[in-house]
Amino acid sequence: MRFIRTKAVVATVGLALSLAACGDAGEDGGEATDVDVAENAADEFEDGTAMKEFAESGKITIGVKYDQPGIGFKGATDDMPVGFDPEIGKILAGSLGIAPEDITWKETISDNREPFLQEGEVDLVIASYSITDERRQIVGQAGPYYVTGQQLLVRADSEIETLEDVAGTEVCSVTGSTSLENIKAEGAKPRGFDTYSECVDQVLSGTVDAMTTDGAILLGYAAENPDELKVVVEPFSEERYGVGYSLDKPEMCQWIVDTLTEAQDNGDWATAFEATLGQSGVETPEPPAMDECPAA
Amino acid sequence: MTAQGTATVSAGRGEPLVVLSGVQKHFGQLHALKDIDLTVKRGEVVVVIGPSGSGKSTLCRTINRLETIDEGTITLDGKALPQEGKALAALRAEVGMVFQSFNLFAHKTILENVTLGPIKVRGTGRSEAEKRARELLDRVGVGHQAEKYPAQLSGGQQQRVAIARALAMEPKVMLFDEPTSALDPEMIKEVLDVMVDLAEQGMTMIVVTHEMGFARTAAHRVVFMADGAIVEENTPEEFFTNPRSDRAKDFLGKILKH
Amino acid sequence: MDAVFSNSGEYLMAFGLTIGLFVVSGIASLVLGTLLAVMRVGPVSILNKAAAVYVTLFRNTPLLMIFIFIFIAMPVLGYNFKFVEGVEIAGYNVSAFFFRACLALTLYTSAFVCEAMRSGVNAVPLGQAEAGRAIGLTFAQSMNLVILPQAARAVIPPLTSVLIALAKNTSVAAAFGIAEATATMRSFTNDNADQRIGIFLAFAIGYVVVVEVISLSSYLVERKVKVAR
Numbered sequence: 081m082r083f084i085r086t087k088a089v090v091a092t093v094g095l096a097l098s099l100a101a102c103g104d105a106g107e108d109g110g111e112a113t114d115v116d117v118a119e120n121a122a123d124e125f126e127d128g129t130a131m132k133e134f135a136e137s138g139k140i141t142i143g144v145k146y147d148q149p150g151i152g153f154k155g156a157t158d159d160m161p162v163g164f165d166p167e168i169g170k171i172l173a174g175s176l177g178i179a180p181e182d183i184t185w186k187e188t189i190s191d192n193r194e195p196f197l198q199e200g201e202v203d204l205v206i207a208s209y210s211i212t213d214e215r216r217q218i219v220g221q222a223g224p225y226y227v228t229g230q231q232l233l234v235r236a237d238s239e240i241e242t243l244e245d246v247a248g249t250e251v252c253s254v255t256g257s258t259s260l261e262n263i264k265a266e267g268a269k270p271r272g273f274d275t276y277s278e279c280v281d282q283v284l285s286g287t288v289d290a291m292t293t294d295g296a297i298l299l300g301y302a303a304e305n306p307d308e309l310k311v312v313v314e315p316f317s318e319e320r321y322g323v324g325y326s327l328d329k330p331e332m333c334q335w336i337v338d339t340l341t342e343a344q345d346n347g348d349w350a351t352a353f354e355a356t357l358g359q360s361g362v363e364t365p366e367p368p369a370m371d372e373c374p375a376a
Numbered sequence: 377m378t379a380q381g382t383a384t385v386s387a388g389r390g391e392p393l394v395v396l397s398g399v400q401k402h403f404g405q406l407h408a409l410k411d412i413d414l415t416v417k418r419g420e421v422v423v424v425i426g427p428s429g430s431g432k433s434t435l436c437r438t439i440n441r442l443e444t445i446d447e448g449t450i451t452l453d454g455k456a457l458p459q460e461g462k463a464l465a466a467l468r469a470e471v472g473m474v475f476q477s478f479n480l481f482a483h484k485t486i487l488e489n490v491t492l493g494p495i496k497v498r499g500t501g502r503s504e505a506e507k508r509a510r511e512l513l514d515r516v517g518v519g520h521q522a523e524k525y526p527a528q529l530s531g532g533q534q535q536r537v538a539i540a541r542a543l544a545m546e547p548k549v550m551l552f553d554e555p556t557s558a559l560d561p562e563m564i565k566e567v568l569d570v571m572v573d574l575a576e577q578g579m580t581m582i583v584v585t586h587e588m589g590f591a592r593t594a595a596h597r598v599v600f601m602a603d604g605a606i607v608e609e610n611t612p613e614e615f616f617t618n619p620r621s622d623r624a625k626d627f628l629g630k631i632l633k634h
Numbered sequence: 635m636d637a638v639f640s641n642s643g644e645y646l647m648a649f650g651l652t653i654g655l656f657v658v659s660g661i662a663s664l665v666l667g668t669l670l671a672v673m674r675v676g677p678v679s680i681l682n683k684a685a686a687v688y689v690t691l692f693r694n695t696p697l698l699m700i701f702i703f704i705f706i707a708m709p710v711l712g713y714n715f716k717f718v719e720g721v722e723i724a725g726y727n728v729s730a731f732f733f734r735a736c737l738a739l740t741l742y743t744s745a746f747v748c749e750a751m752r753s754g755v756n757a758v759p760l761g762q763a764e765a766g767r768a769i770g771l772t773f774a775q776s777m778n779l780v781i782l783p784q785a786a787r788a789v790i791p792p793l794t795s796v797l798i799a800l801a802k803n804t805s806v807a808a809a810f811g812i813a814e815a816t817a818t819m820r821s822f823t824n825d826n827a828d829q830r831i832g833i834f835l836a837f838a839i840g841y842v843v844v845v846e847v848i849s850l851s852s853y854l855v856e857r858k859v860k861v862a863r
Contacts, residue, residue, distance in 0.1 A: 190824060195830070212827075217827070218828045258825070271811030272808065272812075272813065272817050273810060285714065442764055442767065442768065460677070461772075465775075467770075469769065481765065492769065492779065497770040497775075542769070
């Protein structure tokens, strides 16, 4: 496969860092990076595959989160979502010869990820989408491309230091999320909200004692309010983010795994991480090993 | 005005009970009551007549302040009408009122209609209130209907219940606002009989009506109103046989022809 | 639907919370709404206007906005109603979240109750109030003894609609920290994405049952009031 380097969005990591340092909430979702866009990509794929279709039409629709700084975030006035998930999307689209500006982004929330895939509303879901056996019954999930774990976000003066401390406290997350159930199992009172930002507000105003979800998301919020918020406790769950696709197009799995493996090997994965999640100060982790695709 | 006439007519009766002086009332542009002076003495039966729109119903309703007045004073038994609140409620309890459309409480039985006031306003015990209510219902001839609801009674019966309801409060004065106007002709008499009976027993009554027969037989005095003012007042006999004002002549000419 | 059957305890608790929200804010809305209706038809001009402003404000505001105001804006301003957690009712501590949800639902629903009540009061002929006053009843007595009992009849059908709307509106609380039926449904589907339809049906049936109980009760009350005529 031959690649050319294109400047998708003119922005450097340095600029992004300086903006983040100014505490601009809208920017800490990370900045877009250069991606590889394959030339004549359609030739690479067999006839009748979904990839061939995408490459020939030059169009792909990707569902991402719009409300998770660092992961997938889009401000009301932004043109494109930013974050690690959109970066992964750009890498995948690039392998099909589709430039970042030609990707159709769609907001998916936790509730509608499966229906959107099943109904063909989106071609891919890259939306902090944890791989689970139940989900794999009805949609395809290739990956994981990133592994994170559930942690707690508390006020700087909070007395919650260990996971045991949450028993009897009120902890918020997104309504219906796995994080909320995990924390309930720890003896906390679960408080579900529609969005992470509403949940953060609850922590800031002292209405709830903590917020819980994947550490990556929490770090983004902590970076926004370093004086008021902190992330505590070791990750107490393992969330393996996968790329969702429709089971009607099983051939997509191997393509996703191959493309992302290549990105891991050639450093594009690390670049994407550093430009997004890495800005909250965490070190770039070792890329995770990906699951075998189910036999077709 | 006929202040002197009034004094003559009312001579021999008790002291003044209801006194209106200089009463003015407007409904927007309409000057509904024009400088009304009227004194009703204890035990007196005053019939107010006049063409429709002459202000006679309004006059009647100002006496228990169902209509407020713009100017002037109204006193009952020497006391001015209170403006609002509990004092006004207490005053209204002293003034019985019978409406053209009966206005019985639709969700209560006949007996409950009559006992509600005594129990809730006067604080009378239930059994005593019911005993007295049955007596009153017997007196107006609907005692056997006590357990029914108003809608199950004829108009005439309902109006007699309304009279009993007012009497149950043992009022000092009874106001009748066209009590027979909404009744079928065959029921008018049964209501008038009760009223005549009441008059004979010495109840102070102010009656707005078109029933000239009642005015002749039961009234001590007739007040004739037109365009919001009292035009003439006199004994029924004088008024009907020898009206002084042109408006009264005209009015009587119209109603007595038929 | 396996997910629901094997977690029937959670399912029932979720609807328990939905019913709890409905009952508490339903009673509070009826009381507040009736009071507002009395203020609106009453003789005191300032109360009259205050009630009118209240109804205009809360009837014309989306419920979600009221929730956002109470749950997101008010805590920032320093009002988080945490003090209610000191209150103990029958051994249970009131949760501030439950209180806030009931507050939002009550503020909203009472405006509709007021209007339903007012239409009922207006359906009672003016002569009834006059007759009440004429025998010396105070305004409050005439309301209690004469107007409201008669208004009740006219009020039951519109009030039933208001209460049914309330039962379903409790689902807005799902996004505000209350693990009621809708929130629990979302949690079930998150865990069991493969059983989405079954879970949806199970919860939809739950709501249908709740609403049917409300309309049946309303029918029974309506019949009873008619017999009393």
